Amino acid sequence: MDLVVEELDQLKRKLEITIPEEVVTQRINSAYSELNQQMRMPGFRPGKIPQNILEKQVPVQSFTNMLQALLQEYYEKALRESGLAPAGSPEIDHSKLQDVKKNTPLKFSVTLDVKPEIKIKGYKGLKLKKKETQVGKEELDRAIERILQQYGSFEHHEDGYEAQTGDYLTIDFEGQFEGQPLENGNATDLTVRIGEKKMIKGFEEQLVGHKLDEQFEVKAVLPANWNNKLRRVSTPLPGQEAEDLATFSVKIKELKKLVLPELTDAIAEKEGFETVGQFSRGVKTKMQAMYEEKEEIRIKEGIFDKLVDENSVEVPESMVNNEFKFMIEGMKFQIEQSGMKLEDSGFDEEKAKEEWKDTAEKNCKGYIILESIAQQENMHVSQLDLEEEFKSLAEQSKQKPEDVKNKMMANPEVIKHTTSKILGRKTMDFLYANCEFEFVRESPGE
C-alpha cells in the first residue's frame, strides 16, 4: 500500500492511499463469484455463468458495499501505518470509485481532522478547595422525620379547624384562565400537603386558613411550562406576567394531619437496623456519603474547568460537530422519554447549536486534555474495565451482562465510545486522587 500524507493545515490531514492491483482484482473476483451464486441467467445454471459475461452485465461499480468496505479497510490500515489519531469522522473521497477496474491499482484520498498533540503540565497536585460537610443534628432529625412519615398515620381534624402549613388536604379544583376552562387544570380527590410546593407557585399558600367543606377561589400565576409545552427556556412565553392569573375554584373535602410515630427499635428494624441508635447512625453515614459524592462531582467538574482554562487546545471542527450531534441526539431522546412529541417541545436544532457552541467546544477540549493525560500516564482500558462497565449497564437496564456485552460488541462504534468514556473516568479518578485539597468546614445546606 502506498500512502502519502499531506498537511492541509494544523489539524487537517489529507491521506492519498493507493490500493495495490492484486488486492483490487482479488476483491472484484470474489465479489463476482458471490454474485454468480445468486444471479439467474437463461442458458446457465446458477453459479456457472462465465465471469466475462457477468462482467458485461453487471458493472464493477455496482459493488458499492464491497468497495466501501475496501476503502474503509485501507483507511484504517493507513491510520495504523501513519500513526495519526483521527478526531471526528473522516471524509473519504468516493469519486475515484467510478474508475475502478481489474488489474489497476485504486487510488483514493481521505481528509480527516487529527487530534492535536499536546503536553499537559501541572495536572498533578491541583490545588482545590474541598468542602467538608458535617451532617448537623437538625438535618439528621429532618431526614429521620422523612423516613418516619412512611410509618405515620392520618388523623382527621375536628370541624372548624383552619388548615395550616403541614396539613394534608384532599381537594377538588377546577381551573380557569381568561374565562376559559383550563386544560389539565382540573382534579378531584387530589391530596395536597401544604408547604410541599408540589402545586404551582402560590397555590398552596392560599389554602391556609380555610375550613373543611369550604368552597373558595385561588388565584395563581401559571408557570411557563404549563401543559408540558414549550419547555425550552429560550422562548418567551405567555403566562409569566402578573395579569395572566388563573383562577381555581377549590373545595376542601378532607382535612387531615399526619401523626408521626415514635422512633422505636421496631421501626429501626423495619429499616434494616437493630436499634434506634444504629438507625440514626446509619442515616447519618448515608447522608455523609451523599454529601461527599456530591462534593466529589463538584471537584471533578472544577478540575475539568481548570484544565480547560489553563491549557489552550485547538479543537478540530469535526470533533465539535460530533459532540453537537451527540448532544442533540441526547436532547431528543430526553424529550421523547418525557412523552412529548419533538414538534411540540419547541426544540430547535439550529438554536440549540448556537446556544451550546461554547459547551461543546469546552467538552471537546476537555476530552482531548483528558486523553493526552491518559497517554502521558500510560493509562489504558482493560478488558476487566469493560466487563465491569457491561455489568453496571446491565444492572441499570435490568438485562443480563452477557446480553449487553454481545449487543455492544456487535457495534464497534459503541465500543469505541464506551472505551473512551471509561478512560475519561479513569483519568478523572486519577486526577482526583492526585489533587491537593484544602479542607473547608461547612455545615450542610449552604
Place this chain on the structure above:
Amino acid sequence: MSNHFQILKKPLVTEKSTQLLADGNWVCFRVDSSANKIQVKQAVEKIFNVTVLQVNTMVVSGKNRRFGQNVGRTKPWKKAMLRLKEGDKIDLFEGA
C-alpha cells in the same frame, strides 16, 4: 429466402455455447427451419462481417409439454453451429 435477418432468429448464449466459443471459436444460432447451411453461412458472413469456415446444422426436436390437462409439444427448431476464422469475433457472444 433472400433476407439474412429472416434466417438468423437469435444467438444462443448458453453454458455449452460459451464453452464451444472458448474451445474452437464456434458460435451458435437458432435459425429458420427451412434455411440450409449455405444460406446460414452467407447470412452470418454478411451481417457480422466475419469469415465462416464450417457450418453444422441440426434439428432440435420439440419437447413434450403439458399445461394442466392439455398435452402438447413445442415446435422443433434448427440450430446452426458455425466455426469462425481465428481472430474473428461477434460481439453478441462476448457478453453484453
